[in-house]
Amino acid sequence: MKHIPCVLAISSLAILSGCNQAPEAVQTNVISTTAEQLPQVVAPIAKKVPHAMTIHGDTRIDNYYWLRDDERKAADVISYLEAENSYTNTMLAHTQAQQAKLFAELKGRIQKDDDSVPVKKGDYYYSSQTRGNNEYTTYVRSSDFSGTNQQVILDVNELAKAHDYYAVSGLDVSPNGNLMAYGEDTLSRRIYTVKIKDLSTGRLLQDTLEGTSGNLVWANDNKTLYYIKKDLQTLLGYQVYRHTLGTPQANDELVYEETDSSYYTGLSKSKDGTEIYIWHSSSTASGMSVLSANNVKAMPQRLIKRQANLEYSISKLGESYYIVTNLNAVNFQLMKVAINKAHDQANWQTLIPARDDIKLEGIELFNDYLVYQQREMGQSRQIIRNLSTNQEQLLSFNDSAYTISAYGNNDINSNKLRVYYTSMTTPGSSYDINLKTTDKTLLKQQAVLGNFNVDNYASERIFINARDGVKVP
Incomplete structure (x- = not known):
């Protein structure tokens, strides 16, 4: 549920580059070096040392097994790695200025002082912080969402110093x-x-x-x-x-x-x-x-x-298990069973049946609500079901294509669903969603440094007809 497609990641990088206030800098980042201009150095070649390995009755020869050095002490391995590093540094020496420029731009897009959205677990709200040039996170907790009586429970920067x-x-x-x-x-x-x-x-x-x-x-x-x-x-x-x-x-x-x-x-x-x-x-x-x-x-x-x-996974509610499984269901289905009868699959009862064109991806359970995530035509969506009335509501968003995932929903008594949402034009956002009304409360949206304006960008989801007539997003 948390995987972000490569195309989204690549496009996001393109969007960030599009925010740059110095278009001429993008042009100067182009590296034009011919083969004749590169240093004439010979790449190191790892020696071959045949090593027989017999596993499951099959013997194979691994010529590079000697490169395994769990103790990080073997002189020949260290020497070879140093030669590889030296070769790499020599061949990329002419790009150092561009590397520094790109690195500076990427760092410039990162908000140094940042806090995660507090997540409730037990009697406390837990969150993490980054500050200034610290390389690591500091973990804190508070007695309420607003941060009252905040306590540092682990400062990783201090632990990492040695x-x-x-x-x-x-x-x-x-x-x-x-x-x-x-x-x-x-x-x-x-x-x-x-x-x-x-x-x-x-x-x-x-x-x-x-x-x-x-x-x-x-x-x-x-x-x-x-x-x-x-x-x-x-x-x-x-x-x-x-x-x-x-x-x-x-x-x-x-x-x-x-x-x-x-x-x-x-x-x-x-x-x-x-x-x-x-x-x-x-x-x-x-x-x-x-x-x-x-x-x-x-x-x-x-x-x-x-x-x-x-394949299956279970979620417990009262004296029942809710089971997401591919049992007789390529695209998975949701089943329910009394805990004391769960050992016999004949007792599993279908709540959301298998569908040929929709994949069930996962669920979140609360005392009064079931939230399930399904993927149709390549797009994931979340549906809220009232467990008393069985009425359902689809969570709707303005974007035609987006990524959504539930997180931090530790309280089974809660009437809110916490989700992380992002799209090609919407920075990463955390919402609390009222399970009864589906009203959304924006808790945080990731800051994009620079002259970023969401209105300057648009995304559209289009389909083509494949040769067999199936629409492909």
Whole structure:
């Protein structure tokens, strides 16, 4: 639901370039260098060292396996990479002025002081900030949407000072709001070390979890944490562990292990906070296992047995699961089932049937409303269904082509839908939409620096008839 087509991204760049107040500068950016003018240097060529690899009974020769250096210490690998970098710098030396000019223009389009739209989770509103020339984000929370009693919960700029590379992942606050777990990667291998921060004191607990994917979920006792451990060779997250605060990681309990390397493993929690989900995702199939968030001794149970080419995801509302699935539905359908009967697909009842020309992309559930997103003729749209009356309303926008996605809808009791919206002529915008009336409240629209005026731009969605008569947008 969050992918932006390449054509949109490319066109957006063109639009930004069109805002430039110095048309002559665009002309001077054209680089005209003939082959005779380029430096006469020889490109480095990686040596071939045959290395036999036998996987699934098949042996193949990888001549460049020697370039793998997980420790980043092999002299011959470092020497080769330095030669490649030297060659690149030499061949691009004549473009340095243009690179600097383009970089300056791109930086000039970025708003240095920026805040995300606060998202409510539990008793707090969470958001992020960038300030000045800081390279990293600062995460904050407040007691209300307007930012009252704002508290810095993680300043990544401070954490990153001692490292050449630094990234955080999986920020997750305990249900009572007192503790925050987050993962940090200082090597750029996407292997995260989990830290636990006491938000009332600002101090780190002694607990440290090594070798994780950075994906974290709290149990409801506020002292039990679920995390995914990675295979350090393949970097595939495949084991789910349960950690109790105050105990060593060596004592953590393995609650799930993925033995099929074609599947990725993920973690999440139901919107009502009662269940924890272990997601199983491959290229052609998916599934999930469920365990109680209230019982720290619970073991995960597969919802249904995994099946080839079957994809599904569930959302919990009361005592029912709403299931988006491709079961007998190439373009997916929405089904509903009582939780205690979900293990038998014969009990799944269709709410939104499969359609040949419309794809069901996803749903958001609230106590009184179902919001579902579907794609027709290449365009995604969102429809609000009142669960009491089954009446539906289509969310409408002025643009003929746009990208829309729901985000930050953590409160199942809410009567508002938060969406992110953008189009070829509309900068990224966050709205709260009244689920009863569909009235929109614009919370933020991304600033476009420079002399940008939306009225100077237009977009149109047109169709052509293919040879078989089908209209193609």
